Amino acid sequence: MNIMDETSGKEASATRGAYMSLRDMILTGALPAGEKLKIEQLRKLLDTGASPVREALSLLTSDMLVERIDQRGFRAAPASTENFAEILKLRCVLEDMALRQSIASATPEWEENLVLAHHRMKQLTGAASFEDAHKLFHMALLANSSSPMLERFCSQLYDLNIRYRNLASSGRNYQKRDITAEHEEILACAVRRDADATSTALLSHYRLTGAYLTSQLVNL
Amino acid sequence: MNIMDETSGKEASATRGAYMSLRDMILTGALPAGEKLKIEQLRKLLDTGASPVREALSLLTSDMLVERIDQRGFRAAPASTENFAEILKLRCVLEDMALRQSIASATPEWEENLVLAHHRMKQLTGAASFEDAHKLFHMALLANSSSPMLERFCSQLYDLNIRYRNLASSGRNYQKRDITAEHEEILACAVRRDADATSTALLSHYRLTGAYLTSQLVNL
DNA sequence: AAGTCAATAAATATCGATATTTTTCTAGCG
């Protein structure tokens, strides 16, 4: 479902609030992979009714963050190195596709939004807000693909990837890569409308992160 | 979510019943694309409570058959030629990928299940049961990809395609293609483990159908 | 007339209470 992009804050429905909270808790690992998600328990935790919780969980099913088994409730989607490998592979294929379509029909607005997203990302240092900006930058790359479903898949997979990043980051979070430079490179290639180069840079960015994360995921 | 594969019949939960019925109604066009789906109305139609209906609709969101707008209910996913084109394109990419992975690690069981699925499909003539067998055959091709998410995507897209097939079939359903022969060809190539040939045959099968359907979809 | 605002109607969202189903526990049996 992915509501993240709505005008933030505001008074939203209880379901939406529950959806956002639960989504966040699963992505950050506050609700561990595979964990049974009991309605009553979550209801108290989020201080809301059972209906919103239940509906939020149903919705999270779309994002592959929650599994539902008829008549026996919900659980946080399990995590495994195989699953992570699958996500990485799919992301590479789908983002490559979306990226190329985006560049193929590039427009000034697309380019400007991309530059803007990159700029905003550079400004932000606080972990939480950087995460959001980082996603926005990556989605801005794909935003011109004229393929809403494809973008939705990419967005879903992006989130699933973040989840693994969080699951892995229990160990020391040291990486000797220069992420900032990688982003600059991606942006530069995109602005110059070089699909091959952008794709190479982007996939390399993902694969390097993927390899690193895989090495940290021994405990799965 | 896609529960279709569960052991059929049986006493299921009300939610599951509603899910199946609504899914069917959307796929067949009984609930037209874009239509507002009012809880009360469906509740009476399915003779069940509001909660199961609501939950079923939330679940159908995963399958991209229903859209949900916070605080103003649900509607059947809209249909358009653009959307259909998108589905076709994604199917070709994803099924190609799944198929190749399937063949790359082919096993006797996979092959046997495939042959079986094909045989069953040939037996069946009744429209409804043929549809099911047809899907099972196509999914059997991909069943060995070792990539559950990929298979899920393919399954979803397959269903969305069926929906367009039904939307299009208002016109006379005449096609001068020999579908049976196309299936034989796909099966033969797969059994001989020729990934390139199978992929070519499969994608051609899809693209031919796609072109035909597109021509019928003028009224969208 | 076009536009606005309030009142009404309709629909959605949510709650609290039960009915059902699954899981856990335990005592009796082989």
Add this chain to the structure above:
DNA sequence: CGCTAGAAAAATATCGATATTTATTGACTT
């Protein structure tokens, strides 16, 4: 002792009623 049947506990699923929100209508201004 391990196993199974059945009771008790826990959790899920569902209902019916109500609170909120959105959509509609129509009178009133300019």
